[in-house]
Amino acid sequence: MATRTGRAPASCTSQQNAATANADTQVVRVTHPFHPLFPRQLPCVGKRYNRHGERLLLQTEDATVWSVPPQWTDLVNLDPEVVMSNGRSLLRVVDLMELATLVKRLSSKSGPR
Template sequence: MRHPFHPLFAKTFDVVKRRRVSGVDTLTLRHSEHGTLTVPREWTDLADPDPLVTPGQTAARLNARRLLELAALLRELNAREPAAET
């Protein structure tokens, strides 16, 4: 389990079943004390690798390029707004 807020974080389980539920890849896992549990595959180490992360590095909290694109979009939207009457 890799989801940082899951109570079973860093525990290992056997995969019983893989399914797609409402468009989300899920895994049914076997737990020795709790029976089976179903979690999104993204919460596990079986998740697809993040294309923005270089192996051996942690994921960036902020993406500078995306922030600059957002700032430009906000400036453009602000320039289109008619001046507010006071």
């Protein structure tokens, strides 16, 4: 796969040679609970950068390449507030408090019913 510059994207491994054997390809698990590829493990065939930051290029069995943020994979350490002994929490306490503040502020603007 080539980018707009005509060069192949860098691999998810430390080797960036296009002739690198498939055995060197890193396998990545999608950890985001709402992503369609959750919880599959897929080969990372490259990296790309856009205005939102780094994206990993994961390839499915049908040769489709998906662009996924590294934060949605097991390549990034999990937030300790998100990890629980029986699985993963979908929201952090900080996020819930921010949501409660937003709801309160919006409710006070609309007035009583």
